[in-house]
Amino acid sequence: MSGTSDAGRLPARFRASLSSLASVPITLFGLILVTFLIGRAMPIDPVIAIVGDHAPPDVIARVRAELALDKPLPVQFWIYLEHLARGDLGNSVMTSRSVTTDIATFFPATLELATTAILIAILLGLPLGVFAARYQGSRFDHAVRVVSLAGQSVPIFVLGLLCLLFFYVKLGIAPGTGQQDVLFEGMVREVTGMRVLDAALAGDWDAFWDALAHLAQPALVLAYFSLSIITRMTRAFMLEALAGEYIVAARAKGLSDARILWRHAFGNIMVPLITVIALAYAGLLEGAVLTETVFSWPGIGLYLTGSLLNADMNAVLGATLVIGSVYVGLNLLADLAYRLLDPRVR
Amino acid sequence: MLTRRTLLASAAAAAVPLAAPAIFTGARAATPRNIVAMAKQIDDIVGAFDPGESYEFSNNEVCGNLYRKLVIPDPAGGDRLVGDLAEKWEVSKDGAVFTFHIKHGVLFESGKPLTAEDVAFSLQRVVKMNKTPGFIITQFGLTADNVEQMVRATSDYTLELKLPIVQATSFVLYCLSATVGCIVEKATVLANQANGDLGNAWLKMHSAGAGPYRLVEWKASDHIILETNPHAATKPRIPRAVIRHVADPSAQLLSLQKGDVDIARDLGSDQLKLVLNKPDYNVARIAQLTSMYIGMNSSVPQLQKVEARQALKTAIDYEAIAKNITPNLWGVWQSFLPKGIPGAVADNPFKKDVAKAKALLAKSGYPDGFSVTLDHFAKTPYPEIAQAVQADLGAIGVKVQLLAGEQKQVISKTRARQQQMALITWFPDFLDAHSNAQAFCQNTDDSDATKLKSVAWRYHFFDKEMTDLVDAAVKELDTKKRMEMYAKLQRDFFQRAPFAFMLQNVEVAVMRKGVSGLALGVLPDYTRYAPITKA
Numbered sequence: 001m002s003g004t005s006d007a008g009r010l011p012a013r014f015r016a017s018l019s020s021l022a023s024v025p026i027t028l029f030g031l032i033l034v035t036f037l038i039g040r041a042m043p044i045d046p047v048i049a050i051v052g053d054h055a056p057p058d059v060i061a062r063v064r065a066e067l068a069l070d071k072p073l074p075v076q077f078w079i080y081l082e083h084l085a086r087g088d089l090g091n092s093v094m095t096s097r098s099v100t101t102d103i104a105t106f107f108p109a110t111l112e113l114a115t116t117a118i119l120i121a122i123l124l125g126l127p128l129g130v131f132a133a134r135y136q137g138s139r140f141d142h143a144v145r146v147v148s149l150a151g152q153s154v155p156i157f158v159l160g161l162l163c164l165l166f167f168y169v170k171l172g173i174a175p176g177t178g179q180q181d182v183l184f185e186g187m188v189r190e191v192t193g194m195r196v197l198d199a200a201l202a203g204d205w206d207a208f209w210d211a212l213a214h215l216a217q218p219a220l221v222l223a224y225f226s227l228s229i230i231t232r233m234t235r236a237f238m239l240e241a242l243a244g245e246y247i248v249a250a251r252a253k254g255l256s257d258a259r260i261l262w263r264h265a266f267g268n269i270m271v272p273l274i275t276v277i278a279l280a281y282a283g284l285l286e287g288a289v290l291t292e293t294v295f296s297w298p299g300i301g302l303y304l305t306g307s308l309l310n311a312d313m314n315a316v317l318g319a320t321l322v323i324g325s326v327y328v329g330l331n332l333l334a335d336l337a338y339r340l341l342d343p344r345v346r
Numbered sequence: 347m348l349t350r351r352t353l354l355a356s357a358a359a360a361a362v363p364l365a366a367p368a369i370f371t372g373a374r375a376a377t378p379r380n381i382v383a384m385a386k387q388i389d390d391i392v393g394a395f396d397p398g399e400s401y402e403f404s405n406n407e408v409c410g411n412l413y414r415k416l417v418i419p420d421p422a423g424g425d426r427l428v429g430d431l432a433e434k435w436e437v438s439k440d441g442a443v444f445t446f447h448i449k450h451g452v453l454f455e456s457g458k459p460l461t462a463e464d465v466a467f468s469l470q471r472v473v474k475m476n477k478t479p480g481f482i483i484t485q486f487g488l489t490a491d492n493v494e495q496m497v498r499a500t501s502d503y504t505l506e507l508k509l510p511i512v513q514a515t516s517f518v519l520y521c522l523s524a525t526v527g528c529i530v531e532k533a534t535v536l537a538n539q540a541n542g543d544l545g546n547a548w549l550k551m552h553s554a555g556a557g558p559y560r561l562v563e564w565k566a567s568d569h570i571i572l573e574t575n576p577h578a579a580t581k582p583r584i585p586r587a588v589i590r591h592v593a594d595p596s597a598q599l600l601s602l603q604k605g606d607v608d609i610a611r612d613l614g615s616d617q618l619k620l621v622l623n624k625p626d627y628n629v630a631r632i633a634q635l636t637s638m639y640i641g642m643n644s645s646v647p648q649l650q651k652v653e654a655r656q657a658l659k660t661a662i663d664y665e666a667i668a669k670n671i672t673p674n675l676w677g678v679w680q681s682f683l684p685k686g687i688p689g690a691v692a693d694n695p696f697k698k699d700v701a702k703a704k705a706l707l708a709k710s711g712y713p714d715g716f717s718v719t720l721d722h723f724a725k726t727p728y729p730e731i732a733q734a735v736q737a738d739l740g741a742i743g744v745k746v747q748l749l750a751g752e753q754k755q756v757i758s759k760t761r762a763r764q765q766q767m768a769l770i771t772w773f774p775d776f777l778d779a780h781s782n783a784q785a786f787c788q789n790t791d792d793s794d795a796t797k798l799k800s801v802a803w804r805y806h807f808f809d810k811e812m813t814d815l816v817d818a819a820v821k822e823l824d825t826k827k828r829m830e831m832y833a834k835l836q837r838d839f840f841q842r843a844p845f846a847f848m849l850q851n852v853e854v855a856v857m858r859k860g861v862s863g864l865a866l867g868v869l870p871d872y873t874r875y876a877p878i879t880k881a
Contacts, residue, residue, distance in 0.1 A: 043751070045758040050392060052401050053757050054775055055478040057799050062476075095566040096394040096550040105565070169600060176606050177597060178568075182383040182588045186563045186571045296592060298568040306389050306567045311754055 020335050024328050031324040032084070035317050036077055044311035050093045080317070089321070090314035094306060099318035102303065107322065108193025109179060110292070110299030113218055114284040120223035121230050122277060128227075129234025133242060134261055144231060151228025160221045160294035167217060175213050177296035184210050218295040222288060226280040233276045237269035244268075271342045278334035282327045376605040382584045382861070382878050385592040385601050386611040389567040394550030397528035398468075399477040401775075403870045406525045408570060408589075410871035413528030413555035416446055416465065416505075417519050419777060419872060421865065425688040427519050431460065431529060431556075437515050441823045444507040444518065445500075453577035454531040455553065455560045462499035467532035469497045469507075471544040479526045482775055486518065487511035513820050514828055516688070520778035525871045530554045558582045558876040567591050572875070582876040583863065602627075608861045608880065613854065614726065618674045621856050628857040632866040635684045636773040636851040637782075638676060640720070640735065642844040644806040646766050648716040652842060657706035659846040661742045662735055663698035668849060671730045679850035681836045682786045682843075686868040689779040689832035695840050703742045715743025721759055722769040724750040731848075732769050760804050771851075772801065777869060779832045780820045786845060787812040787835055807844050 039046075047064050048055075055063075064070050068079050083090060089099035132144040167174035175181065179195050184207045188199050196215055199208035241247065242265050250260045289301030296302070300319055307315035377383045386404065393399035397409045417435075420426040429435070432446045452460040472483045473493040487510030488496055496508045509518065521527070534554040535545035545554075553561035558580055559572040570589040574582050590607060592598045598610040599617040613621070621627045642649045642658065649655060664678045683690035707715060722732040729750055736746040746767075751759070759765050774781035789802040790813055796803060812835060819831040839845070853866050860881030865874040 042755075043758060044754045045761065048758050048761060049754055051478045052392065053761070054401065056481045057797055059476065059478055059480070092566075093392055094389070096392075096547075102566075164600075168604070172604070176601055176604060177592070178590065182377050182381060182590060182606065185569055185588050185590070296568075296597075298565060302567060309752060309754075310389070310392070 020332055024332060027328050028321065028324060032081075032317065032321060033077070035320045036080060037073075039313040039316055040073060040076070042311060042313075046093075046311050046313050049311035089318040092307070092315040092318075093312040094310050094315060099314050102315065103300065103318055103322050105193060106298060106300045106303040106319075109195075109297060110285060110288050110301060112194035112196065112215065113222060113291070113297060113299060114281065114288055116215055116219040117222035117284050118226055118277070118281045120219060121226035121280065124223075125227040125230030126234055126273075129231040130238055130261060130266060132231065132235045133238030136239060141235075144235070148228040148231045151224045152232075155290075156221060156225055157290040157294050159224065160218065160291055163217050163221055164294070174217055175210070177294075179211065179214055179298060180207065181210050181214075218291050218297055221295075222284055222291045226284055229280050230273075230276060234269070234273060237272055238265055241265040241268050271338060274337050274341070275334045278330045278337075282330040285326050285330075286323045376858070377608055379880050380584060381586045381588060382609070382875065382880065383607040384587070384589045384609040384611055385598040385607040386589050387593050388570060388589060388591045389593065391564075391566065393477065394564065395553065395561055396477075396546055396549040397525050397530065398472045398475050398480070398544075399546065399550070400525050401479045403773075404589075407870035407873050408561070408572070409525050409528055410557075410867070410873060411559045411572065411587075411875050412553040412557045412561055412575075413530065414452070414460075414557050415523055415527040415529065417523050417527075419523060419868070421874075427516070427523060431465065440512060441515055442509050442512045444509075444515075446505040446507070448503040448505060450503060452556050452579060454534070454556050455575040455577055456531060456534055457577050458531060458533065460529065460531070460556050461502045462505040463502070464532045465505045465529050466497050466499045467535075468529045469527075470494060471530075471535075472526045473497075475544055475546060477546075479524070479775065482521050482524050482526050485511075486513065486521070512823075514778075514780075514822055514825070516825055516828070517778045517780050517820055520776050524776040524869075528555065531556075558874075559587065580876060583879045587875050587878075602856060602858060605858065609855055609857045609864060609878075611855050613856055615671070615673050615675050618854060618856070622674065626859045628859065628862050630855045630857065630864045630866050632853050632868060633677070633685050634773070634851045634853040634866075634870075635686055635777075635868050636771055637679065637682070637684050637847055638731070638769070638771050638849040638851070639682075640846040640848065641760065641765070641768050641770060641801070641805045642846070643763065643766050644808075644844050645763070646718065648712060648718060649766070649844060651710040653706045654710035654712060655844050655846075656841075657703045657710060657742065658739060658744065659696045660699050660706060661703035661744070662696070662738045662846060662848065664694075664696065664848055666698075667731055667734050671734060672727050672849065674854060675852055676727075676849035677852060678848070680840070680847045682782050682839055682845065682847055683779055683832065683836060684774070684782075684850045687774065687777060687779055687782070689829045691833050691836045693837070693840065696846070698738065700741055707742055707744070712743075715745065717745040717747065719747045719749050719766045720769060721749045721751060721756045721765050721767070723753045723756055725753070728769060735769065761799070763804055763806065773869070779829075780816070783816045783819065783832060783835055786843065787839060788816040789813060802843075805844050809838075809842060812838055812842075 047060055047069060051059055051063050068076055091097065092099050092102050095102050128144050132141045135141050168176050188202050188204055188207045191198050191201055195211035196208060199211050247260060247265060250264050288299060289305060291297065292299045292301035293305055300323065304316065304319040307319060388404040390402045391405045392402050393405060395405055395409055397413055400406055400409050414430050416430060416432045417427045418430045420428045431448055431452060433449045435444060435446045437444050448462050448465060454460055469483060470493045472480050473488045474490045476484065492510060496510060498506055500506050530549065531554040535549060538548035539545040540547055551564065558575055558578045559582060560575045562571040562573050564570045568591050572587040574585040592601060595612055595614040595617050599613055601607045602610040622629060642655050644650055668676055668678045678694060679685055680694045680696055681691050707713065720732055720735065722728045732748050736748060739746050756768060756770060760768050760770065772785065785801045787802060788798065788800050789808045790796065790798050792803060792806055792808045815831055815835055819828055822828040822831060855864050855866060857864060863877035863879045865877050867873040
């Protein structure tokens with residue numbers, strides 16, 4: 001009986017996973033289509049973005065034809081999809097390079113920022129949430145709730161500007177905007193595109209500390225946003241877990257408080273927490289736009305903002321596609337992890 | 347067991363590794379002496395650093411420091427052009443043939459000597475590529491088919507330029523002093539060409555010039571790094587220049603005050619008030635050639651009559667706008683030729699006169715005024731200026747609806763002739779009067795099918811007499827007569843054109859104490875970093 005059940009369970013799990021996978025291209029196609037249409041509906045002539053206000057009509061006509069903008073919209077979209085299928089995202093007006101190269105240049109900076117931020121958020125958010133639940137109703141719990149609420153209510157750019165004002169301007173203990181001091185600009189060979197890692201790989205420890213110092217403020221600001229979500233969700237999951245009968249049983253057995261808290265209660269909430277963390281991480285990767293703007297952090301968010309203002313549609317489409325893919329990918333991973341870790345959803 | 351105390355301690359401990367380096371390195375007092383750091387908005391760059399394609403402010407400025415040209419405006423000032431790579435030049439009596447004698451001993455950054463062949467190649471590739479600024483050279487009548495015969499090296503150090511269309515000598519020379527006139531090294535560029543692009547893709551990211559600097563690195567919307575060209579005739583005082591993209595003027599001021607940068611290039615009026623006349627800062631300034639104007643679309647019935655347009659020009663309080671909204675950055679200038687262009691007249695004939703404006707409005711058939719829209723850029727100071735204009739025009743009964751938009755959105759709208767009025771800016775492509783005269787006075791065919799979609803065309807301004815005078819002026823070989831023609835054009839323009847030129851930009855660069863020498867140019871490509879020094 002159990003053998004039959006196990007045999008039937010495995011294909012079902014794969015079927016669910018395959019169904020999730022199948023939705024990815026549909027989601028991405030929808031994303032490309034909507035972004036493409038928004039790009040074409042923008043009240044900015046993309047040719048003017050390339051050739052400028054002073055260009056003579058013959059140059060404008062030539063560039064319009066080169067970009068196939070003189071063709072009907074469905075044809076333009078089909079041409080874009082054809083190029084996309086070959087891995088060609090087109091060239092960026094702003095950088096004069098292929099969008100693929102640009103994304104490879106700008107995305108590591110976002111990855112560095114978002115990964116640092118999510119690590120800080122996990123390191124702080126999980127224990128804060130666990131202990132807020134453990135000491136429910138205490139002053140500590142109230143303090144955590146206030147801090148979490150503030151993290152979700154204060155706009156991230158306001159927090160960023162306040163940090164710059166306080167730590168950089170008033171106290172002078174933190175560096176200003178950008179990824180590095182002018183002194184180190186262009187001095188460390190880019191390997192991963194993540195300045196801290198590249199400086200460490202090059203063994204340039206002055207550059208390493210400088211890059212880390214520049215990373216600290218935007219990462220902490222960005223982390224605060226995710227920390228508040230992780231803390232609140234951890235607290236809510238823990239409260240539910242701590243009310244379970246198995247916790248009463250564990251206490252009756254005389255297990256230590258720490259063992260009950262971390263082994264039995266926390267162990268049981270890890271599955272839903274993975275989803276929360278994955279979504280928070282995806283949110284950071286896409287939502288770093290404002291933080292990158294405030295801190296002049298040359299990541300994909302800043303690239304996207306600049307591209308939008310310059311009507312650089314290839315760049316906008318490419319960056320949107322990457323951010324969307326990352327979001328969908330992380331969702332999918334969370335979904336798969338959920339299925340693997342929780343036997344009830346198999 | 348974990349307690350609250352240990353929890354808080356561990357939380358703080360987790361943040362320390364990130365905060366500690368910030369504390370240790372955050373208090374750097376100034377940039378090193380071998381680096382000059384500038385904060386500048388550099389996200390306007392399109393076409394990167396190929397001088398044959400570059401046309402925006404930031405890349406033109408950098409190109410001016412990477413390359414040399416045949417002739418340049420006299421750095422000492424005035425209207426005179428002086429030789430840069432040209433030792434001397436002769437022009438045939440009919441103005442059709444220019445012979446340039448190239449200086450000996452000028453070296454490219456590769457260490458190879460610069461010859462007339464490099465000069466011929468540089469001008470030929472501009473014509474063959476025909477990118478946005480290519481018209482500056484092709485307007486001489488040069489085409490991809492004839493350019494190799496018309497522009498050629500007759501010896502290692504002699505270049506002959508034949509003009510298929512004879513034009514004023516000063517006009518030709520000023521065109522050659524534009525960014526498209528930058529001389530690139532033929533061998534290096536051809537060695538890096540791909541698919542017959544004449545090195546266009548490579549030259550966007552690299553340099554092959556004989557200027558004081560070479561291009562080391564550019565990361566779009568982040569930074570540009572330049573280093574001394576080891577073979578430059580005049581080497582920079584500071585070997586490394588870093589231009590860092592800082593879009594916000596307040597952030598630029600902050601970086602300057604904290605010593606993170608040496609020079610702030612885009613401070614607004616509010617920031618300038620805090621630093622001008624303070625001993626901690628040096629200031630460089632120059633009247634640049636960017637004009638701010640209101641264009642009135644003559645296809646709008648209410649704006650068709652000259653009297654109505656003159657009424658609007660007379661209702662605006664130019665002085666108050668300059669004084670209260672844009673002090674130190676924009677000054678009153680009402681001619682379409684900005685101060686600094688040879689031939690510009692300084693009449694500034696319009697002053698706020700509500701009674702006169704109302705009388706003109708009545709004469710135009712609209713004694714009770716009318717309603718009109720005004721498109722403007724959303725970025726400061728344009729909304730503030732638009733509001734001031736709205737109030738001024740409101741005083742004579744003209745109701746103005748303001749339509750704010752991104753810069754390229756407003757430009758796209760005016761190019762499609764969909765605007766009623768627009769508050770907008772313009773800068774000439776080269777230092778000669780013809781650039782702006784053609785843009786604002788010439789409209790050969792007001793239909794959509796025209797080949798010349800000038801600014802005049804965008805506003806349906808069709809004036810045959812002025813159109814013909816623009817053509818005559820650019821061909822006039824007698825400089826004095828030519829200047830008289832431009833003076834007449836400007837005065838006729840004051841009376842007839844649907845444009846209210848309001849302000850001219852002043853470029854202001856603020857340097858930290860001990861930093862000096864930045865030489866600002868009237869056009870961005872004349873700005874020089876090489877003389878900058880640090881105490």
